[in-house]
Amino acid sequence: MRMARARPVAVGDGQGTVRLADVAAAAGVSSATVSRAFNLPALVREDVRARILATADDLGYVAHGAARALASKRSRTLGAIVPTLNNTIFARAIDAFQRRVEERGYILLLTTSEYDQQREWERARAMVERGVDGLMLVGGQHDPRLLHLLEVTGKPFINTWTANRGAEHASVGYDSRALSNLVFDYLVGLGHREFAVVTGSSSHNDRVAGRLLGMADAVRRHGLAIPPARMIHRRYSIDEGRCAFRQLAASGPLPTAIVCGNDILACGVLFEALAAGIDVPGRLSIMGNGDLDIAAHTSPGLSTVLTPKVEIGNWAADYLVACLEGREIDLPPELPVTLVLRGTTGPLSA
Numbered sequence: 022m023r024m025a026r027a028r029p030v031a032v033g034d035g036q037g038t039v040r041l042a043d044v045a046a047a048a049g050v051s052s053a054t055v056s057r058a059f060n061l062p063a064l065v066r067e068d069v070r071a072r073i074l075a076t077a078d079d080l081g082y083v084a085h086g087a088a089r090a091l092a093s094k095r096s097r098t099l100g101a102i103v104p105t106l107n108n109t110i111f112a113r114a115i116d117a118f119q120r121r122v123e124e125r126g127y128i129l130l131l132t133t134s135e136y137d138q139q140r141e142w143e144r145a146r147a148m149v150e151r152g153v154d155g156l157m158l159v160g161g162q163h164d165p166r167l168l169h170l171l172e173v174t175g176k177p178f179i180n181t182w183t184a185n186r187g188a189e190h191a192s193v194g195y196d197s198r199a200l201s202n203l204v205f206d207y208l209v210g211l212g213h214r215e216f217a218v219v220t221g222s223s224s225h226n227d228r229v230a231g232r233l234l235g236m237a238d239a240v241r242r243h244g245l246a247i248p249p250a251r252m253i254h255r256r257y258s259i260d261e262g263r264c265a266f267r268q269l270a271a272s273g274p275l276p277t278a279i280v281c282g283n284d285i286l287a288c289g290v291l292f293e294a295l296a297a298g299i300d301v302p303g304r305l306s307i308m309g310n311g312d313l314d315i316a317a318h319t320s321p322g323l324s325t326v327l328t329p330k331v332e333i334g335n336w337a338a339d340y341l342v343a344c345l346e347g348r349e350i351d352l353p354p355e356l357p358v359t360l361v362l363r364g365t366t367g368p369l370s371a
Contacts, residue, residue, distance in 0.1 A: 039082040048076040078166060081173030083150045099341055100130045100153035102141055104226075108257055108283065110311045110330055111159070114181065117334025118157060125342045127154070138164045138225050149174055155341040157181060161188060162227045177344035179337050182228055186354035193336040195356045197228050200326055201235025204280055204308055207360060209243050212369030213278040213306060216240070217251035219265040219290055220282030229282060232310075236280070251276060255286060262289015270297065275305060277369055284309035284316045284325055291319060291365060302367035312361050321364025329356040 045052040050069060058065045058073040065073070077083075099122050103111040119129045130153055134141035142164040145156060149170060156171065156178040168190075171178050180192040208216070223230040240247055250272045255261035262285065269275060281287035287309030291301060299305050301321060309316055309325035316323040336352060343350040 039080045041082070044073065044077050044080060044082050047080060048073045078170070081170065083146075083174065095345070096152040096154055097127050098130055098151075098153050099127050099155050099157065099338075100132075100145070100148035101157040102132055102134050102144055102148075103159050104134055104136045105257075106133060108285065109313055110283065110328065113330035114334040114337075117331040118338045119334075121335050121338035122342065125338075127342065134159075136222070136225055138162070138167075142167045142170075146170060149176060154345055155179075157337045157341065160227045161190070161192060162225060177341055179340045181333050181337050183231075184355035185352045191340060191352060193333055193340065193352055193356065195329060195358050197231030198235035198238065199355075200310070200328075200358050201232045201280075202239045203358065203360060204310075204326065205236060205239030205243070208278050208280070208306065208308065208366065209239075209245075211278075211306070211367065213276075214245055214369075215276035215278070216245070216247050217253070217269055217276045217279045218247060218281075219253045219255060219262065219269075219279060219286050221257055221286075222254050232282065257283055257285050259285055259289040259292065262286040262291075263293040264289075266290045266293035266297075275299070277304075278306040278308070278366070280308045282310055284311045284313040284323060287323055287325065287365075288315055288319060291323065301365055303370050306366040308366055316361070316363070319365075324363045324366040325361050327359040327361050329358070332356050 041055050042052050045055045048055065050073065054065060054069065055073055058070045062070055101115055101118060103115060106112055115129075115131060122129060130148055130151065132144045132148070134144065141158070145167050148156065153176070155176055158178055158180050159182050161180045161183045178190070180188065180190055180194075182194040183192045184194055184196045185192040186196075205216075218236060220232065221229050223233055236247070251269065253265045253268055255265050262281070265286065266289070269279070279290055281290055287307055291307050294301055294305055294307065301307060307323070309323045310328070312325045312327040316325045333356065340350055340352060
């Protein structure tokens with residue numbers, strides 16, 4: 022299978038070629054006004070500041086302090102922006118990423134986006150201003166301003182948790198659509214025909230969107246359908262999983278299988294089902310996603326999908342360091358996922 026080849030990046034291309042005076046000239050203001058817009062924004066009229074910031078964005082200008090720090094074109098700092106640290110799936114990948122880059126003499130600057138593209142863009146810009154050499158991002162959907170900033174400043178970056186095959190930018194992860202097909206094929210093979218889905222929002226989350234497309238593929242291929250009342254979107258927490266189960270139970274007869282977007286939601290569904298006296302898996306099968314530590318310690322143990330968290334972190338680190346050192350590296354088209362079958366799934370009872 023053909024591997025995607027990473028291109029060495031000329032670190033700092035564009036960085037240092039745009040000066041504060043250039044922004045001032047393009048925006049039609051004085052250099053002192055540009056300086057105040059960045060450092061004392063309350064002293065600059067809002068419309069003038071907006072024009073200055075837009076001009077700075079277009080030119081790829083970042084704060085002078087970062088330019089000084091990047092005089093050598095290297096800070097030996099790498100940035101990572103993940104949606105949240107409440108989900109240990111991301112924490113595992115970040116831990117692997119950090120260990121790997123530290124082995125090569127880099128340090129990590131970490132922040133979260135809260136699943137918000139505006140916040141991701143703002144925090145990416147702040148990281149660039151502080152002189153990071155490259156960025157690890159999550160997913161393949163980002164604010165166009167973020168991609169423009171990275172392009173004009175010559176910063177290497179890698180998208181994670183999304184397969185590299187056919188991707189526009191360097192990526193490492195797995196095929197979310199194929200993951201859902203794997204899960205549904207397994208459950209249909211056990212005899213299940215009535216499904217519900219409990220997952221996060223697909224807004225600004227291409228991983229959820231991919232899994233939902235895979236679910237649609239699978240149910241259509243098997244001649245099935247999932248009613249809208251059985252498609253539930255919740256925030257990722259155990260309490261939200263419990264609420265989702267109560268919502269399902271109140272909407273009509275339960276399905277025979279519930280597929281959850283991650284193990285945290287699945288645990289909430291499981292705990293509420295057991296509290297309601299539901300036989301799991303005799304009456305109801307429950308499938309998680311991620312294979313978090315808790316999955317092996319529920320009773321019954323949670324069936325789930327092992328995703329390549331550590332491998333994603335390692336590959337992301339290796340890619341960025343290789344770019345910064347002018348080396349080429351082959352990224353895999355996609356990483357494998359594996360069903361981990363425990364006690365919450367079983368054949369459909371007669």
